[in-house]
Amino acid sequence: MNPLRAALLLACLFATLPAAASQDTRQLDAIPMVATDAASVSAAVAIARDIPRRFAVPQPLTLDVADGAWTTDGDHAVWQLRLFSADARQLAVAVSDIRLPDGGRLSWQPIDGGTPGHDFPDHADGLWWSPFVPGAWGLLTATLPVAGRDTFALTVTTVFHAFVGEGASMAKAAGSCNVDVACPQANAWRLQQAATVRLTIANTALCSGTLVSNTANNGRPLILTANHCGITAGNARSTTALFNFERDTCGSGVGRLSDTVEGADLVGTAVEADTALIVLRSRPPAAFGARYSGWNARPTSQGAPQSGAALHHPDGDVKKISLYGTPARAVDNVQIGGLLGGFQSDAWGVRWTQGTTEQGSSGGGLFDQSGLLVGVLSGGTASCSNLDGEDYFGRLERAFSTSSAIANALDPVGNGTARLSSTSNDGGLPALSDGGGGGGGLSLLAGLAAGLWWRRRRAVAATTATSATARVPRRARST
CATH class of the missing domain: 2.40.10.10 (Trypsin-like serine proteases)
Structure with missing residues (x-):
């Protein structure tokens, strides 16, 4: 298990879930979670704020299929992993070495259930720089035929912590004189x-x-x-x-x-x-x-x-x-x-x-x-x-x-x-x-x-x- 996993923080972190969250906390609790190191993020943000056009900081990870959890939904296997970065306005991930069996789907989504997520566009090189989702939480989900479970693979290499922007806009409001x-x-x-x-x-x-x-x-x-x-x-x-x-x-x-x-x-x-x-x-x-x-x-x-x-x-x-x-x-x-x-x-x-x-x-x-x-x-x-x-x-x-x-x-x-x-x-x-x-x-x-x-x-x-x-x-x- 990756050392960044912050299982001991679960109780206090769940207290920060938005009131509009539609997913059952008990269901989320069953999904493994990895949290970024708050001190490392804070130090990186302090530097990045002074760099023009910078809106997010990367935090390296090394996570794979073993760091998530499997469930079964009919004839489909479902793999999930949660990521968390305290105080993030938005969150994104970089995923490499993706191998999806035929009929498989990989998505990155917020956990509130009210904002659309994003699907992996099936790049031939198996690399995905995901779009951002709003908030400090993100959920990786792979849904695939049960028979293809053993062929599924990926490596989560980076989580991106956005420190500016509302929703998923990654933007500050431009000056009022702009047209x-x-x-x-x-x-x-x-x-x-x-x-x-x-x-x-x-x-x-x-x-x-x-x-x-x-x-x-x-x-x-x-x-x-x-x-x-x-x-x-x-x-x-x-x-x-x-x-x-x-x-x-x-x-x-x-x-x-x-x-x-x-x-x-x-x-x-x-x-x-x-x-x-x-x-x-x-x-x-x-x-x-x-x-x-x-x-x-x-x-x-x-x-x-x-x-x-x-x-x-x-x-x-x-x-x-x-x-x-x-x-x-x-x-x-x-x-x-x-x-x-x-x-x-x-x-x-x-x-x-x-x-x-x-x-x-x-x-x-x-x-x-x-x-x-x-x-x-x-x-x-x-x-x-x-x-x-x-x-x-x-x-x-x-x-x-x-x-x-x-x-x-x-x-x-x-x-x-x-x-x-x-x-x-x-x-x-x-x-x-x-x-x-x-x-x-x-x-x-x-x-x-x-x-x-x-x-x-x-x-x-x-x-x-x-x-x-x-x-x-x-x-x-x-x-």
């Missing part, structure tokens, strides 16, 4: 809205991203985000894209959390433009209504974006839109974050006429007057308390020209396309139009989704036109 995509200001940006996603990375941090097209028009689910969000070849498998997390009514309501695609691979990065490209391991279902954003990677010599929008998930909240009405300016080597812990990016600088960005907006897409993605959010100084601040988006054209992996993925046809229109996700994808022009192209993530690595600091921008250095007073995101 919901359900508001009229977003009416002209519905396609870009449907391409914008919130990214959860390693079940601990949030960023934004955009689903983008490629020149092969093959529906490959490519997502552009910021390199400083920290997605690597090693952790990309843990990335989950959340579509349609947005309100239905301007200024009120909650977003749904069910439209997720779990698992991705890293395609390439462009450090100079703070850009990363990932590909989801499966396409978003047609029911999501997702759209593949177009992009514009033409050189800066062919003109700057004159006006447009950014879409994003500030503080991991429901999707928001920010609008700009004056031309963006090209800046090279803009300093994001502190000189010791930050990074530099070749970016578009924009100032907002409506809305702003916050921690959690990192990686969100900047769109030009034609609705095409031209950059991903690196950092800046704009906020609800500094509406005149400038934000910086790693330039797509720079990412395209410095990363062959990104360029080849966006333009697999190899025809030098630097501008591409958007498509729908309806199985029969319409032909893409090449806007022509320019050498090299990259597609940046549409929709500023929830961000991972934002920090409110100073930013120094050297303009490409004058090489003058401008001090940005307050915020920049950093790793």
Whole structure:
């Protein structure tokens, strides 16, 4: 039995069960429970609270089938294991080496009985980074034919303790100056809205991203985000894209959390433009209504974006839109974050006429007057308390020209396309139009989704036109 099991705590822990719990305490009492170490969690949370976009901390475990309990329900065997982490707002698990017999099902659910759970999507690699369930308790349940009981296997490697968020939203409320995509200001940006996603990375941090097209028009689910969000070849498998997390009514309501695609691979990065490209391991279902954003990677010599929008998930909240009405300016080597812990990016600088960005907006897409993605959010100084601040988006054209992996993925046809229109996700994808022009192209993530690595600091921008250095007073995101 794992040493983390806290059997002696059962009496006091059951006293914390919500009044609405529909499961009989006596039934729960028969299910083995493992609790995280409260001191270890507290120490980890104290550190994580100071890290931008971090909402949860991992606690390692080594549990297997022997740590749970079996019962029989007719011709089915049922295996269950409870997990508990005191004071958690939400709970998730990482499970590896999953082997389910034919007809078997593995689920992760809260114990109150009133909130839907989540089923293992039967990944071929036997690895599952589960979604979060609300509260401090979670229940793993496997239901399978009795004859397949001996072939069932799994290893629970990690429990994730979320310390912010209500329900399973993993979000704090964004500032009041942010504009919901359900508001009229977003009416002209519905396609870009449907391409914008919130990214959860390693079940601990949030960023934004955009689903983008490629020149092969093959529906490959490519997502552009910021390199400083920290997605690597090693952790990309843990990335989950959340579509349609947005309100239905301007200024009120909650977003749904069910439209997720779990698992991705890293395609390439462009450090100079703070850009990363990932590909989801499966396409978003047609029911999501997702759209593949177009992009514009033409050189800066062919003109700057004159006006447009950014879409994003500030503080991991429901999707928001920010609008700009004056031309963006090209800046090279803009300093994001502190000189010791930050990074530099070749970016578009924009100032907002409506809305702003916050921690959690990192990686969100900047769109030009034609609705095409031209950059991903690196950092800046704009906020609800500094509406005149400038934000910086790693330039797509720079990412395209410095990363062959990104360029080849966006333009697999190899025809030098630097501008591409958007498509729908309806199985029969319409032909893409090449806007022509320019050498090299990259597609940046549409929709500023929830961000991972934002920090409110100073930013120094050297303009490409004058090489003058401008001090940005307050915020920049950093790793």
